[in-house]
Amino acid sequence: MTNHPPIAGVRLLDPLPSGEPLVTVPALQADRPVRAVLVTAALDPVQERRVRKESANLEALLARVDPDAVLQVLDHGLDTQGRRFLIVDMPGSEAAAPLSPDDVAAAARAMATGLDALAAHGFVGSPPGLCTTPSGAFVLMAPLPPVLDELVAATGPGTGHEPPEVLCGSDWTRASQVYTCASMLWTLLTGRSPHADHGTEDRQRLARLNGSEPVAPGDAPDLLIDVLRTALLKDPAERPAEPAALAAALEAAWSPRSRPTMPPRPSPPGTAGAFRREYELLRKLGSGGTAHVWAARRRSDGMDVAVKLLDQNHSRDPEVVERFTREYTLLMEVRHPHLIRVHQLVLDPEETGLVMDLLGDNLHTVASRGRPATTDAAGWLAQVAAALAALHQAGIMHRDVKPHNVLIGERDGRSVAVLADFGAARRTEGATDTRLIGTVAYLAPELAAGRTPTTAVDVYGLGVIAYELFAGRPPYRKEDTTAMMLAHMNGGAPRPDGISDDAWAVISACMTKDREARPTAAEAALRWEALAGRPVLDGVDVPRPPGGGRSSAQALAPEDPGWVPAVLGKDDEPGSGTIISARPVPARPKESAPPRARRKMTLAAVSIVALGVIGGVGAAMLTADSDHPSQKSAAAKPSTPPPQLTVQPVPASIATTGPGSIQIGWTADRASLPGLSGYAVWDVTANRPISATLPAASSSFRISGLPAGERACFLVVAYVTAAPQGPLAQSTCVTPTN
Numbered sequence: 007m008t009n010h011p012p013i014a015g016v017r018l019l020d021p022l023p024s025g026e027p028l029v030t031v032p033a034l035q036a037d038r039p040v041r042a043v044l045v046t047a048a049l050d051p052v053q054e055r056r057v058r059k060e061s062a063n064l065e066a067l068l069a070r071v072d073p074d075a076v077l078q079v080l081d082h083g084l085d086t087q088g089r090r091f092l093i094v095d096m097p098g099s100e101a102a103a104p105l106s107p108d109d110v111a112a113a114a115r116a117m118a119t120g121l122d123a124l125a126a127h128g129f130v131g132s133p134p135g136l137c138t139t140p141s142g143a144f145v146l147m148a149p150l151p152p153v154l155d156e157l158v159a160a161t162g163p164g165t166g167h168e169p170p171e172v173l174c175g176s177d178w179t180r181a182s183q184v185y186t187c188a189s190m191l192w193t194l195l196t197g198r199s200p201h202a203d204h205g206t207e208d209r210q211r212l213a214r215l216n217g218s219e220p221v222a223p224g225d226a227p228d229l230l231i232d233v234l235r236t237a238l239l240k241d242p243a244e245r246p247a248e249p250a251a252l253a254a255a256l257e258a259a260w261s262p263r264s265r266p267t268m269p270p271r272p273s274p275p276g277t278a279g280a281f282r283r284e285y286e287l288l289r290k291l292g293s294g295g296t297a298h299v300w301a302a303r304r305r306s307d308g309m310d311v312a313v314k315l316l317d318q319n320h321s322r323d324p325e326v327v328e329r330f331t332r333e334y335t336l337l338m339e340v341r342h343p344h345l346i347r348v349h350q351l352v353l354d355p356e357e358t359g360l361v362m363d364l365l366g367d368n369l370h371t372v373a374s375r376g377r378p379a380t381t382d383a384a385g386w387l388a389q390v391a392a393a394l395a396a397l398h399q400a401g402i403m404h405r406d407v408k409p410h411n412v413l414i415g416e417r418d419g420r421s422v423a424v425l426a427d428f429g430a431a432r433r434t435e436g437a438t439d440t441r442l443i444g445t446v447a448y449l450a451p452e453l454a455a456g457r458t459p460t461t462a463v464d465v466y467g468l469g470v471i472a473y474e475l476f477a478g479r480p481p482y483r484k485e486d487t488t489a490m491m492l493a494h495m496n497g498g499a500p501r502p503d504g505i506s507d508d509a510w511a512v513i514s515a516c517m518t519k520d521r522e523a524r525p526t527a528a529e530a531a532l533r534w535e536a537l538a539g540r541p542v543l544d545g546v547d548v549p550r551p552p553g554g555g556r557s558s559a560q561a562l563a564p565e566d567p568g569w570v571p572a573v574l575g576k577d578d579e580p581g582s583g584t585i586i587s588a589r590p591v592p593a594r595p596k597e598s599a600p601p602r603a604r605r606k607m608t609l610a611a612v613s614i615v616a617l618g619v620i621g622g623v624g625a626a627m628l629t630a631d632s633d634h635p636s637q638k639s640a641a642a643k644p645s646t647p648p649p650q651l652t653v654q655p656v657p658a659s660i661a662t663t664g665p666g667s668i669q670i671g672w673t674a675d676r677a678s679l680p681g682l683s684g685y686a687v688w689d690v691t692a693n694r695p696i697s698a699t700l701p702a703a704s705s706s707f708r709i710s711g712l713p714a715g716e717r718a719c720f721l722v723v724a725y726v727t728a729a730p731q732g733p734l735a736q737s738t739c740v741t742p743t744n
Contacts, residue, residue: 012085012086013085013086013091015035016033016035016040016042016093017033017035018031018033018042019031019032019033019034022046026046027045027046027157028043028044028046028047028154028157029044029046030042030043030044031044032096033093035080035093038095039096039097039098040080040093040094040095040096041093041094041096042091042092042093043091043092043093043094043154044085044090044091045089045090045091045157046089047157048711048713053153053157054090056151056153057090057153057154058090060152060154061079061151062082063151064129064148064149065078065079065080065081067127067128067129068148070127071124071127072123074145075119075120075123075145076120076123076124076146077094077095077096077097077145077146077147077148078094078095078148079092079093079094079148080093080094080095081093092148092150092151095148096137096147097137097139097140097145098137098138098139098140099137099138100135100136100137100138100147101113101135101136101137101144101194102138102194103193103194103195103197104194104196105194105195107195107227107229107230108260109144110191110194110195110230111230111253111256111257111260112144113136113144113191113194114187114249114252114253114256115144115257116136116144116145116146117133117136117144117146117187117190117191117253118187118248118250118252118253119146120145120146121146121180121183121187121248121249122248122249122250124149125180130178130179130183131152131178132149132150132155132168132172132178132186133146133167133186133187133190133249134146134147134148134149134150135147135190136190164211166199166207166210167185167186167189167193168186168214169181169185169214169242170185170215170216170217170240171242173214173215174215180247180248180249181242181243181246181247181248182242183248183249184242184246184247184249184251185237185238185242185245187237187249187252188238188245188252189238191234192220192222192231192234195226195230195231195234196222196223196226197223200220200234201213201214201218201220203221204218208327209327211327212327212331212358215331216240216331216335216351217239217241219235220234220235220238227260229260230256230259232259233252233255233256233259234256236255237252281352281359284305284306285302285303285304285305285311285313285361286303286305287300287301287313288300288301288302289301291312296316296317296326296330297314297315297316297317297330298314298315298317299312299313299314299315300312300313300314300315301313301364304361310364311349311361311362312361312362312363312364313352313360313361313362314359315352315357315358315359316330316357316358316359327358329430330358330429331351332428332429333348333360333427333429333431334348334351334360336402336428336431337428339400339402340396340397340400340402342393342397342546343422343546344390344392344393344422344423344424344546345393345396345397345425345426346363346365346424346426346427347362347363348360348361349361349363362426363424365413365414365415365424366413366414366415366416367413367414368409368410368411368412368413368414369409369410369414369471369475370408370410372414373475377475377476377478378475380476380506380537381538382421383472383476384509384534384535384538384539384542385421385423385534385535385538385540385542386414386421386422386423386475387468387471387472387475387530387534388531388532388534388535388537388538388542389422389423389531389542389543390407390412390423390425390468390471391465391468391528391530391531391534392527392531392543392546392548393424394407394425394461394464394465394468394527394531395526395527395528395548397431397464397527398434398461398464398526398527398528401433401434402431402432402433402434403431403432403433403434403459403460403464404428404430404431404464405430405431405432405459405463405464406427406429406430406431406448406467407425407448407464407467407468408445408447408448408470408471409471410427410445411425411426411427412424412425412426413425432459434461445467446490446491447470447480447482447490448466448467448471449463449467449490450462450463450466450467450521451466451494451495451519452521460521461526461527462522462524464527465516465524465525465526465530466516466517466521466524468516468527468530469512469513469515469516469517469524470517472509472534473499473502473517476504476505476509476513477502477505478502479502481493481499482494482497482499499514501514508536508537509537512534512537516530532548654679654723654724654726655721655723655735655736656674656679656685656724656735657673657735658670658671658672658720658721658722658735659672660720660738660740662740662742662743663708665714665742665743666710666711666713666714666742667709667710667711667712667742668708668709668712669706669707669709670706670708670709670720670722671705671706672685672705672722673705674724679724679726680727680728681726681728682724682725682726683725683726683727684700684701684704685700685701685702685723685724686722686723687700687707687720687721687722688720688722688723688737707722712742713742714742714743715741715742715743716741717739717741718739718740718741719737719738719739719740721736722735
């Protein structure tokens with residue numbers, strides 16, 4: 007426990023719990039029952055400004071809302087320890103389970119009334135809880151400023167009631183509010199969350215993402231459970247349109263006069279505890295960084311299948327499990343002869359897995375036995391390109407096209423290629439996740455340059471595969487990840503001997519640095535089929551992207567700034583393991599979201615950080631204390647470096663200037679930094695940028711507020727117009743003292 011922080015005019019009734027980024031305790035303000043909401047997490051300058059501004063806006067908005075519909079924010083500011091707080095009205099206690107069916111219907115109506123009042127003033131966000139007044143009535147509690155909702159979600163499991171689309175990064179909508187209201191009402195009715203039977207918070211989150219049907223206790227009233235199940239459907243379009251519609255359905259269901267006809271319940275994709283009863287594991291086929299693939303047999307009919315099982319460590323990682331679930335969801339949406347067919351998602355308490363068709367070896371293994379015949383190679387490439395075209399037409403990017411993810415099997419006596427492994431796939435429209443994902447040896451230059459991914463990145467990866475198949479070697483042989491990324495950005499792949507003009511024309515077109523000039527996947531499929539000299543796409547419709555546009559038109563929307571990569575795959579060669587950034591790559595200046603939980607990384611990965619932010623880090627930088635007015639000006643108005651710039655880490659040193667304060671200094675030989683236009687500073691330990699683009703004349707940057715005793719590492723990068731030569735500078739570290 008910690009001492010009560012003094013807030014003027016407020017007496018806290020309970021000690022503050024420790025270890026949470028946001029704490030709430032009952033309090034009295036001039037004998038009026040209230041709740042004090044205190045931000046105990048360290049805020050960066052952008053978050054600090056957002057809390058201040060959004061708290062003031064929320065207080066003003068609620069002053070215009072009927073207090074019988076939504077409780078008020080009474081005050082906000084800083085306590086004597088400099089921490090942000092809000093004082094919110096709380097005339098009773100927070101509604102708690104169990105509630106009677108009549109009370110659940112009344113609670114739903116109170117939620118709808120309050121959320122409708124907020125929506126009328128333009129506020130549509132995470133629904134707050136309910137207060138039960140001394141008279142027994144329900145009233146919606148005051149919502150949190152959006153930045154604090156983000157902080158809670160970024161530093162922990164969230165509320166446990168967020169809908170799947172919000173968990174995947176979409177904005178709140180009225181249908182999203184319906185899901186959260188239904189989840190809270192289910193908990194109030196039954197005394198347990200809708201997916202409590204799945205066990206841990208991470209597995210419950212996975213169940214929400216997957217749309218698993220919630221299981222109610224046997225004594226729960228079916229009439230209300232049916233309504234709530236409908237409101238908890240994964241597809242927002244299948245839920246009641248808004249909270250008022252949910253309230254009306256619950257009231258009608260519990261009324262003896264009428265009972266609404268509800269849509270049928272969806273079938274869950276897998277049943278917990280059923281996997282070992284359904285499948286027999288025969289032999290391990292291979293392993294990656296997060297999963298193992300087994301040959302297995304379905305006991306019911308003897309069908310041979312492949313089963314991809316997450317290892318025990320990664321089965322508890324929400325991000326890995328989310329990617330695993332996304333793979334199943336996307337593959338169930340798009341069926342194609344040259345896309346791996348997935349039969350089932352397994353969600354056992356101790357195992358998470360995908361059941362798929364069992365095929366042969368991957369293309370990497372096949373090619374390692376010897377260069378394939380030209381007709382076979384062209385046929386496989388045509389089939390993979392056709393699969394990509396189907397994905398692109400469905401609005402999906404694969405984002406990790408490489409030989410390890412292409413399986414070679416046999417159908418009707420003919421060799422066929424099938425595209426697999428969709429853990430990195432994303433939708434091309436309506437998505438907000440723009441994190442750098444891919445495999446360095448097959449990474450498109452625009453990704454290394456910090457640009458938003460498009461379907462053109464898949465075509466580039468296909469071009470690299472084609473180069474390897476026809477040349478018998480990769481286009482670039484580099485010793486480390488940094489050099490490999492630079493080669494894709496700046497290098498030119500030499501034309502190997504023995505490749506025909508027609509084949510080289512397709513390969514070089516797919517691998518061109520200008521993504522606008524690459525062919526679409528559909529165009530590549532037809533060109534490779536022509537080179538195969540035989541029909542390899544019999545009965546396969548080769549689609550065009552929506553609207554007939556080129557592949558590069560299918561871009562993702564940008565999210566929030568900054569990224570640090572972590573290796574997720576462990577394939578056979580350097581540069582062949584899939585990487586996924588811990589933070590998205592920005593495309594325009596934007597305030598950052600609250601930082602996620604820290605992820606450990608080796609200092610050897612620091613050089614990857616520098617390259618991954620090319621063309622994007624300038625837009626991502628957050629403000630920090632600076633000694634120079636020019637630096638403060640740059641921090642206030644970040645600018646994105648021109649696309650042709652690259653970055654080069656420069657040597658730096660750290661001097662301690664006071665408790666928790668340091669100054670990073672650097673001296674650079676301008677002759678070794680061609681076209682120098684500025685610098686940027688990265689906090690490697692915290693996985694985020696901490697400066698705006700600094701002027702080229704800068705030589706130092708000061709940082710304050712570092713926690714004592716915690717090691718912190720920083721990297722200084724220079725924006726230049728030529729790729730770095732020789733070894734790259736590493737980060738420099740310090741452990742601040744009191």
